[in-house]
Amino acid sequence: MTERIVATFNVGSSSIKVAAYAATPAGGLGPRVLRAELAGLPDAPKLSAVAANSDMACAFLARADISDLRLAALAPRLIAALEAALGQPLAALGHRVVQGGRHNHASRTATPELIAELDSLCALAPDHQPYNLSAVRAVDAARPDLAQTLSFDTAFHRTQPRIAQLYALPRALTDSGILRYGYHGLSYAHIARHLPERLPAHRHQRTLAVHLGSGSSLCAILEGRSISTSMGFSAMSGIPMATRCGDIDPGLLLYLMSDRHMSAADVSQMLRKQSGLLGVSGISGDLRVLEASGMPEAEEAIALFVYRIVRECGSHISALGGIDALVFTGGVGENSRHVRAGIAAGLAWAGIRIDPDANAKAAPLLSPPGSPVSVFVLPADEESEIARDCLALL
Structure with missing residues (x-):
């Protein structure tokens, strides 16, 4: 392939979803070229993949090594299998991060400072956030050359009026960040974008x-x-x-x-x-x-x-x-x-x-x-x- 390709990681406690997309010549989002899922974690892992090119899906499955389910080993191996199946390096990797906090109203490039900030929010989404961030760290340790971006499930809801985000709690607690954040924002952003188009x-x-x-x-x-x-x-x-x-x-x-x-x-x-x-x-x-x-x-x-x-x-x-x-x-x-x-x-x-x-x-x-x-x-x-x-x- 000759197009620029970006991949996505959606990492949870029981599954990892991976997808790869081609960019258009203008730099916009093109077609999805491959989608894979590792389900049944940690006890019964099962890897599947689909692609417009069946040989690409087979190549990914043949190369993917899931013998070690620790994210530190697994995440870089999935990236290596994806690049082998594509026949080219990825331009970047985007991650779903469930909790972005008060100040992240849009996606951001991953940095150590941002990861540390997001780490402090793990208690708000303990079944998701630690896994999201562990995948970012694992890829960064193995592939520091690969740019990583973070998309937040809470960001879509930051457009809400302040009154819709408040609890009836002492103001000092509200000011410290105890708010109604909302989740599933990436799913709702997709609906808001595509419903008028379709x-x-x-x-x-x-x-x-x-x-x-x-x-x-x-x-x-x-x-x-x-x-x-x-x-x-x-x-x-x-x-x-x-x-x-x-x-x-x-x-x-x-x-x-x-x-x-x-x-x-x-x-x-x-x-x-x-x-x-x-x-x-x-x-x-x-x-x-x-x-x-x-x-x-x-x-x-x-x-x-x-x-x-x-x-x-x-x-x-x-x-x-x-x-x-x-x-x-x-x-x-x-x-x-x-x-x-x-x-x-x-x-x-x-x-x-x-x-x-x-x-x-x-x-x-x-x-x-x-x-x-x-x-x-x-x-x-x-x-x-x-x-x-x-x-x-x-």
Whole structure:
């Protein structure tokens, strides 16, 4: 290949997603040339890859060495396998970083000072941030010649009015950085960018985006800008998720620690890993497993999930002053027709209707002709946003 190529890393505790994109002659984002995922970490790692050129995907899989799953070894080896498959060096590598803090409103080039600043925010996203930053450090140690950029999940929400970011806490705590940050910003940025392009005939000024996956949230997007979102200070807040609790009475947490004698570490583990769909069902945090189960506990977990989403939707429709478009994205939003149907039924009061046949097929447009609110399914694509940011910084 002769085009300039940038790659993206989306590193979490259980998976690493890698993608490579060609740049256009003008320096903009061109086509994706390869996408790979190492899933099932750390116990059952499985590497897969797809590319427009099947030989390239095969070459990547043949070269990728995943015998050592420590990021210090794994990240540079994935880069080496990618460059071998491409037949040329990368121009740069862009990373997803979940928490960017108060002052990072856009993507930035990685520096030791910035990494140190972001390291102090790990407590806000303990299941993501340490892995994000470890990958940056690993690549820098092995390939100091390779430029790295950072794209923040919180940046998209920094356009929100100050009032939407505040908690009713003492001002000194607010001034120290205890705010509603919001997450999944790269996914929402993709929706804000591509919805008008893909469906220009539809009104989209007041868009409610619903990102449903192992982590789930909602975002009210007014004329392309975030004005409110369901997640707040941490990625545990908002609606229930696969294993995370969502919003919870702070008095309950005080009770668990004072009367049930649970430690802060025990409470953290429960809220992050043992709650949500898994906690309510006692079966699984995977919605696919619950939908196939038929057990009453599974049905109750799904019903609670949908109920809480519908309630949260009402809040953000109010913030928007109405709604023109509803967008489903994320693994659950894109694939669960039952969840989409339940949410649509709960929002019928807002003029939301979906065609059952279109919903069964997960068609791009779910709402029937003449509906007052357009309802869409738009696949999540955080990687293209990271690549776009990376090219813009080069």
